Amino acid sequence: MNTAVLSGKRLAGLIQQRAQDEARLLENEGLRPSLAVVVATDDESTHWYVRSIERAAERAGIGCRILDLGHDATEQVLAGVLKDLSAEPTVNGIILQTPLPAGVSADELVGHIAPEKDIDGANPLSLGRLAVGQPAFAPATARAVIELLDHFEVPVAGRNVVVVGRSAVVGKPLSLLLLAKDAAVTICHSKSGALETYTQPADVVVVAAGRTGLLTGSHVSPKSVVIDVGTNVLADGSLVGDVDEASVTGVAAALTPVPGGVGSVTTALLLLHTAEAARDQSRSLVRATAG
Amino acid sequence: MNTAVLSGKRLAGLIQQRAQDEARLLENEGLRPSLAVVVATDDESTHWYVRSIERAAERAGIGCRILDLGHDATEQVLAGVLKDLSAEPTVNGIILQTPLPAGVSADELVGHIAPEKDIDGANPLSLGRLAVGQPAFAPATARAVIELLDHFEVPVAGRNVVVVGRSAVVGKPLSLLLLAKDAAVTICHSKSGALETYTQPADVVVVAAGRTGLLTGSHVSPKSVVIDVGTNVLADGSLVGDVDEASVTGVAAALTPVPGGVGSVTTALLLLHTAEAARDQSRSLVRATAG
Known part of the structure; x- marks a missing residue:
């Protein structure tokens, strides 16, 4: 199996460009x-x-x-x-x-x-609004996973997607975003039992548990697209994800690297969210003035 | 397989009694x-x-x-x-x-x-607070499922629990409650693909899709505990759930009836939530006066 490396760098550049374009449009106003x-x-x-x-x-x-x-x-x-x-x-x-x-x-x-300025989806109200389908910003990391899947044209509708990690910052909001895209979503965590039971048959596995080496080659299959959200700093200062890259490479269909994967997209999304927030706020200001 | 019938009536009575006891305590104040x-x-x-x-x-x-x-x-x-x-x-x-x-x-x-009076967990902020582990009322129906599982001592920690339905009223809040109880939670819905793939290996299957006859005997196994949240009114005025009771009976380990299952517990929980809300509000009033 030749495992594809899904780098986030090109996508990060595209999103950064979208943020810049949006900012320029607003500058004209x-x-x-x-x-x-x-x-x-x-x-x-x-x-x-x-x-x-x-x-x-x-x-x-x-x-x-x-x-x-x-x-x-x-x-x-x-x-x-x-x-x-x-x-x-x-x-x-x-x-x-x-x-x-x-x-x-x-x-x-x-x-x-304020929810309209909560561009990293930290306020529980943002999470609740996301859950009921009202306008809200998702945490940038959660949206970064979705943007990566879209960018590499990985289908999720009707597919088996497993999210490892149940945090309010990644696991839960990401599950909501995946549900909105019609995936069947399974959320696993440190106490949910044998991980491979869930991850082996999955089409997409997203790991956001904050544990070095958590996902290995024995947890995945040749159809697995693996998204590594982990950012663990080792004693020597180097950055690694939650995936044991060496053992997953050669087994899974694709894997995002750390660094250079989800993280690089996240910063660009914070900027895009800021530009989007500015646009929405200027419009509601126009409405308030006109009304 | 002798499928146990998990009636909600006794539990509903116990919860109604708890609400009454709580109300009496407050009456003394x-x-x-x-x-x-x-x-x-x-x-x-x-x-x-x-x-x-x-x-x-x-x-x-x-x-x-x-x-x-x-x-x-x-x-x-x-x-x-x-x-x-x-x-x-x-x-x-x-x-x-x-x-x-x-x-x-x-x-x-x-x-x-107001979130502190939102005893049926309808405000998105309640859902968000639930997601991040802050005090909030869950929708009574979602909590009713948890109370039923507790009452009949059905373990969920470390187990494979499948929720069919992704509504903001049942599916999503219930998934959050199950995650908080350390279950591995899978959320399926009308667009998630072959249902039996997910429900067959599950320990617990909760059906909250609003579709008569959605879950049949071929979707479950002898270990399955099936919770039917559906309340569908037929043309003749009778009430049925989402589970094809006839075909699941004899296959699954246990099944909640409709009517007489989740629904009967839900009303009792609305009252318990009201009594709990009154207690919390009287306490914060004391704090505000003392502070």
């Missing part, structure tokens, strides 16, 4: 889409990641404000900032970056992000 | 839990159903106000009533009963039900 990223950590890799979003935003003609509140920011301060940004007309998209200070939980904080 | 049901239809069977909730509430010592807005109520009027009830301190639980007048969609209206 005198608007500049703008993203705010709230950070409250000293973690180096987080700052590196946030700066990479900032650079990508600049390239796309999207404004990006990083609000660094420090590693000792309180929940009250963070909530206040998120409320202010939600009310601020010049901000179109808001990201609350994890990790947060010790003792501060994102769970309640994300409820302060 | 001078509180009477109260439910408001908003109706906007001439449909006879709907009125019959709402009156059955009213009678059950009376028996449990729970107040029940039926607000009949007529079959020509506008979306604005309905929204106004839901907002008023959400703000009214003497109302603890709110149900927006379907069907609604032609052209009026429940989708946006349910967003006006």
Whole structure:
């Protein structure tokens, strides 16, 4: 079996271009889409990641404000900032970056992000709206999986798709997106029993469990398209996914690499979501003024 | 195979009793839990159903106000009533009963039900909160399935559970509840392909598709516990589920009857949710006063 490598790089470039095109259209109307990223950590890799979003935003003609509140920011301060940004007309998209200070939980904080600016689908209301089919932003990572499947023309309607991982950030929203595309969706996790029972017969396997080497060649079949959402940093600083690439290669039909797969698409989608949010907000402003 | 009949009647009685006990405790504090049901239809069977909730509430010592807005109520009027009830301190639980007048969609209206009073889990925010593990009421029907499984000691942790139907009222919230109980959950629907592929190997099959005779004996195995959520009214007025009872009986391990299964538990849960909502609201009132 010659396992195809489904790189996300070309798709990331296409989505980045769509974000840029959208931003240019809005510029003609005198608007500049703008993203705010709230950070409250000293973690180096987080700052590196946030700066990479900032650079990508600049390239796309999207404004990006990083609000660094420090590693000792309180929940009250963070909530206040998120409320202010939600009310601020010049901000179109808001990201609350994890990790947060010790003792501060994102769970309640994300409820302060206005749904129309919740471009990484963190507010539970966004997830609920997604579930009932109302307009909402999905978490960028979940949408990245769908965009990758579309890009490589992997059919999911009427197919057996297994999602490994039940997080509110990937597993659950991704399952909703897959259901909306008419897939039969199975959600497995650390306590669901023998993984291969579910993944072996699947057409598509998405792994988002955060565990290095979780999916091996014995879990898949020659028809399996494997999407690796994992991003695990090893002791030597290198980045690996949840899939044991060496053993899956040669067995599965296709596999997304880490890095260079889902992750590269995710950042581009954050920008596209910001541009889309800016467009939607400018239109509802026109409606409000006209009405 | 001697297929066990999993009647919901005894469980419904136990839950009704729990609601009554909770109501009595609150009465000692001078509180009477109260439910408001908003109706906007001439449909006879709907009125019959709402009156059955009213009678059950009376028996449990729970107040029940039926607000009949007529079959020509506008979306604005309905929204106004839901907002008023959400703000009214003497109302603890709110149900927006379907069907609604032609052209009026429940989708946006349910967003006006305050989450803490959303005792049938209709607001998308309730679904989102459920997904992220925050306190929220699940739709009573979805919880009824879980309570039935618990009552008859059917294990789901680490088991293969298939949910047929992807509605926001049953399929999706039920899948979230099952995931929280560590099941491996597969969601099938009208476009997901051959049903038996998924249901045959399953330990538990929940059918909530609204299609008479959808699940037959050939879809199940001797280990299958089958939960029938369907409520289809036949031309002669009789009520049947989604399961072809005759063909599944003798093949599956167990089956819930229709009527007398999930449905009977659902009404009792609406009352228990109302009592729980009253308790939670009285406590947060105490906190607000003390704080």
